[in-house]
Amino acid sequence: MSGDTAGAADGSTTGAGLAHRVPDLGALELLLAVARLGSLGRAARETGITQPAASSRIRSMERQLGVALVDRSPRGSRLTDAGALVTDWARRIVEAAAAFDAGAQALRDRRDSRLRVAASMTIAEYLLPNWLLALRAERPDTAVSLHAGNSAAVAERLLSGDADLGFVEGLAVPAGLDATVIAHDRLIVVTAPGHPWARRRKPLAADELAATPLILRERGSGTRQVLDAALGGLARPLIELSSTTAVKAAAVSGAGPSVLSELAVGEELAARRLVEIPLEGVRLRRDLRAVWPTGHRPVGPARELLALTRGPA
Helix, strand or coil, rough: CCHHHHHHHHCCCCCHHHHHHHCCCCHHHHHHHHHHHHHHHHHHHHHHCCHHHHHHHHHHHHHHCCCCCEEEEEEEEECCCHHHHHHHHHHHHHHHHHHHHHHHHHHHHHHHHHEEEEEEHHHHHHCHHHHHHHHHEEEEEEEECCCEHHHHHHHHHHHCCCCEEEEEEECCCCCCCCEEEEEEEEEEEECCCCCHHCCCCEEEEEHHHHHCCCCCEEHHHHHHHHHHHHHCCCCCCCCCCCCHHHHEEEEEECCCCCEHHHHCCHHHHHHCCCECEEECCCCCCCEEEEEECCCCCCCHHHHHHHHHHCCCC
8 A cells, every 4th residue: 555545544634735734713713712711602702603603613623633622511611631732732823823913914004104106297297186185085194105207117117116006198008017997088289379270270180280390298108109109100399398297388388289188288278378279080089097017906005096096086
């Protein structure tokens, strides 16, 4: 007979995982309560279960270990000699579990004490402030840092571990990241009221827009990616700037036309500092996404912030 077969025959569980051989923490805590209180009924009440459930759990543990642990009588419950020995071991296991739990809680507290967010410019400037205010109301003790940059920079910070959650505006999800769409955005052509396009009666054609030098964001920005892909290429920029606010200011000054997020120019359009130029032949629409490293779903404050993005902005 082989060694494995002999082991099975004599009732041993050589090779089986500890989870199959060691009682769970709930059963061990119940046994400790029986030892301390001398009553299965009182132990059941202390651990929040019924007495029949407690009896069943003790019997199950006895079957699992192959020894009797508790002598039951009308006068109460008394540990057997084996039960007393198992109780000593159980106490050490429960104490170790308590230390494990305390350590895990410390890690959660450290994680929850800060939140590092990276976001592309339009989201950082026009959407995130309200979300972060709402998060602060729920988590006043969480310190939040925000890094604003283009979509490529957001991906880089997430992949290097320098951010817990990111937001991007590009055409696709950057490599190495998972994502969910949180909102949609429309890009519009805008100029100062004195620009010749502001007086035109016909919509601007897509090819004319593509051939016109524009005030643009830098390469790597979500706005630039969407515009370039939709038009099949762009003329050399009139001016290239690194923030939505700077592009908008240049357009308001009359430096030239630009294409900006509708989110970013509401006030300027209402005040007639900018005018929207109708466009035909192309639809400039993009998804706004929350992103995080593949396989690492947001937890703690990052998860709560993600939930807030799905409410009113």
